[in-house]
Amino acid sequence: MQTRGLPGLLLVLPALLLLATLTIYPVGYGFWLSLHAKHSLFPQQAFVGLDNYIYLWHDPEFWESLRIGLIYSVSTIFLQLVLGVAAALLLHQSFFGRNIVRGLVLFPYMIPTVVAVILWKWMLNNQFGLINFGLVSLGISSEPINWFGRSYIMASLILVSVWQFFPFVLLAVLARLQTIPTELYDAARVDGAGPVARFVFVTLPQLASVLFITILLRSIWMFTKFDTVWLMTQGGGAERYIRTMPVYAYLRTFNYYEAGMGAAVAIVMFLMLVAAAATYFFLFRGEDQL
């Protein structure tokens, strides 16, 4: 029996080694680093045990970054879902030029993040931006709004992120919508179900599995989102009002030059995601259709 299992083990070994090298080692090294006081620039390091974690527990900046990160991720996920599902339902209907619109609507998701952010920063600029020009011209605002100041920078970030990532939800939901048997809708109509009832009792249950995985993926991606947030703060000073946890981990590592502390923030973030994902799976464990 053991002899028969050996070839199988040898066959999966390369995959296991790859997994260990690309996933387990970096996480393990990150954890090891988080137990050290390590300057990011210089080679010296000292073992400090859990001191970095204890510091973070008492660090108001850490909690603030968690709070900001939660506001950012929850609101963007919610809006992406609403917009993505609504757009998918719309694009599931037959109308002239549907295929072109389907292609165009993916545009925000396809362009590089850096381009998307620069584009929006130009449009939102308070001196020469198109959006401020429109708001002032239409009399909606009496003077240009500084979208990158304290009061509006989170709203701007959410706007850019939702615009950029809702096509992912749209794509996933639209693909699933196209596979729902039409008989289900016919049967619902026979039973007297109107459009809302058909959406609630036919479409939504059929979308459950795809929404389950979409919410999971988008939660992970938005909670760890770095590039969009980081780029939004470049060139202006309201960074602290959108300093999410990944940004804080970066700052600790590359601006404070505290690699150990930065690693500790990253490990905490990793553990939070593992816990959230486990809870999510636990809550929906009874849903066989998922």
Add this chain to the structure above:
Amino acid sequence: MKAVTLRLRLTAGLLGCAVAIGLTGTALAQPVKTVRVWHTETNPASQAAVAEIVKRFEATRPGVKIQAEALSWNDLEGKIMAALAAGSPPELSHGQPVTCAALLQQKLLLPIDDVVKAIGESNIWEHYKKLCFADGKWYGLVHASGTSLMIYRKDLAKKIGIEPPKTWDDFVRIAEKLTIDENKDGKPEIYGLTMPGDNLFINILVGEMMAANGGKLFDEKNRPLFESRQMLETLDYWKRLAKFMPPGWEGHGYLDTFSNLYGQKAALMYAGFGRGASLIEQYAPENMRNTETYDVWRKPHGPSGNAPASQVDEETWMLFKGSANPELAKEFLAFFYKDENYIEYIKSVPIHFFPITKSLRNSPAYRDIPMVKRWASWLQVQQEDLDKDQARPTLIIDWEDLTNKPYLLQILGSGVLRDMVLDVAVEGKPAAEAAKRGQQRAEQIVRQAGFAKW
């Protein structure tokens, strides 16, 4: 006979070709030595100037390739860090004086005395000898410098009858007077002042304000002095100034503040630099592109200080230990500073780049640069700052700070000072409360860096 001659000629021709191909092959096979050079001058004119100097140098040194790369400020430290960690630093890189000091403290730099010798030590202005100089050796040489300027709308100041400010109180009054709300709707057409809210510039400003207010950022035991009277006055000054700045100013970067100035949305700019003259020449209305409209003042001092202070932007060239071709890099650097080459670089941003060599600064070629003539008053104020030794690199109050306080790099990067300012000027928190929080954070950074002696 003819056939024999032809055969001989053909043979000779073939032999000649073979030799030529062989020689070319040898030349091609000759190993190219590469010198990597990182600098922070990303504007096209400076990049072109560097490229031209590189071309000239390479023409004198066959087999040597200078790989010059312009990096943004924000990328530089991280890239140096990654290169050092990977064991493949560039030969040369720009770096802020605090970076140079921190790297020197870690013994990661090589001396560049040979370059200084080639330039002639007596040919370098005294000011530049205070940077990254240790144990009688030069570890950093400034590429060019420019001091932070207070730029003001001279035309408006004349119209209202404003005199240059001496103290912070004077300046607040001026900012108020220059806040112009002609239709009295509570929304000024021109704000009195524009200041950037980004981390680097707030650090620059807090550093120079503390110096102008007779304060220090750290004591001799490296304990932060963020709860000192001078710091509380500085924070209060920000609060008073914020009233005359455009709403949402904390979201403005440096270039936004310039566009506020030349776009006539603001009348004063606290932290401008000479390169702004080029922006004004490009973007301000044509009749305003002059020193009669945009001129500079020396900066005022605070209630606890008695002299102005400004920040000097002066990255040093650093030569890295462990790089592949340090000797060639030194040769290139010496070539860079030769007057005929150096002027190409200086000309690319003439009002911001003060040459570090006396020979160039005193030369007719430099003085005849058209922009140098047009913006002479801007250069004069910078010259005064440097000559009176009232200009320091970011966060440096005393010159010894450069060598004694290598953790200033972390303080700068952490944003502690920026957060204190925003807490007071934007969040409206009392200065003492913001300072207390800043003090705690800074103490933790100094401890973590291993420099706490209290």
